[in-house]
Amino acid sequence: MGMKFDESLKACQNIEGWKFVTSFSVGGFEWLGFSKERPNKMIIISSQKTTILDCNSGELENCSIDYDEDELIAICDQLPNENILISGEYGGTLPKITNNGERVFIQENDEHIMTITFILNNNREIKIYENYRAYTCGFSYDGKYFVIANDGGIIVIKRC
Numbered sequence: 001m002g003m004k005f006d007e008s009l010k011a012c013q014n015i016e017g018w019k020f021v022t023s024f025s026v027g028g029f030e031w032l033g034f035s036k037e038r039p040n041k042m043i044i045i046s047s048q049k050t051t052i053l054d055c056n057s058g059e060l061e062n063c064s065i066d067y068d069e070d071e072l073i074a075i076c077d078q079l080p081n082e083n084i085l086i087s088g089e090y091g092g093t094l095p096k097i098t099n100n101g102e103r104v105f106i107q108e109n110d111e112h113i114m115t116i117t118f119i120l121n122n123n124r125e126i127k128i129y130e131n132y133r134a135y136t137c138g139f140s141y142d143g144k145y146f147v148i149a150n151d152g153g154i155i156v157i158k159r160c
Contacts, residue, residue, distance in 0.1 A: 002113060002131040005152030011128040012148070015118055018157045021145075022058030025153035029135060031067060031088040032149060035079050039142040043076050043084055044154070052078050055145040055156055087136040094138025094147070100159075104137060104146075116148065 003011070013020040028047030035041040040055045043065055050065035067074035072092040073083045087094050097103040101121030108114045116129035116137055129137070129148060137148040144159045 003127075003129060004131075005150070008129050008131075008148065008150075008152070009155055011126055012118075012146075012155045012157050015126055015128075015157065016120060016124070017160055018146070019160045021055055021156040021158050022053070022060075023153055023155045024060070026149070029088070029149060029151075029154075031069075031074065031086040031092070032136065032147065032154070033074055033084040033086040033092075034094065034140040034145065034147075035082060035084055036141045037082050038079065039140045039144060041079060042140070042145070042147060042156070043074060043079075043086075045074065045086065045088075050076075052076060053156065055140065055158055058156070087138070088149075089133070089135040092136065094136060095141060095143070096138055098139050098143030100143055102139070102143070102146075104139075106137070108133070118146070 026046050031045040042053045044051045051060050052063045053060050064077040074086050103119045105117045114133045118126045118128045134150040146157050148155050
């Protein structure tokens with residue numbers, strides 16, 4: 001039943017036209033969000049620390065983030081002029097479609113099993129997740145980066 005984290009990772013690593021950036025576990029994951037001003041930057045908020053990821057290099061560094069779980073916005077010291085929309089297990093959403101025509105399709109069954117399918121712009125479908133509810137998934141606002149987060153960790157890929 002379902003896919004393990006490493007199976008989701010392998011599926012994401014084999015999406016035609018996309019390249020694996022990084023994967024890591026996040027203890028106490030709460031929220032993440034892509035910058036609109038600097039689309040290659042993604043903030044990650046956990047109960048233990050706040051970080052910013054460079055989605056080109058996979059480099060992760062600590063930063064200071066203030067956030068509002070009701071308004072679903074965050075302000076990061078490294079992106080001071082922007083209110084970043086955040087998404088996580090308890091709310092928020094990331095873009096599900098790119099300007100290039102890629103999209104993700106999310107389906108949940110009666111047993112709370114979520115299936116996430118990555119659909120390329122040629123309509124080829126790749127199942128990248130099937131397990132208990134993922135925390136969040138979606139594209140950056142410019143459509144060049146994709147993230148999926150669940151209790152196993154975070155996987156980030158980018159368009160080649």
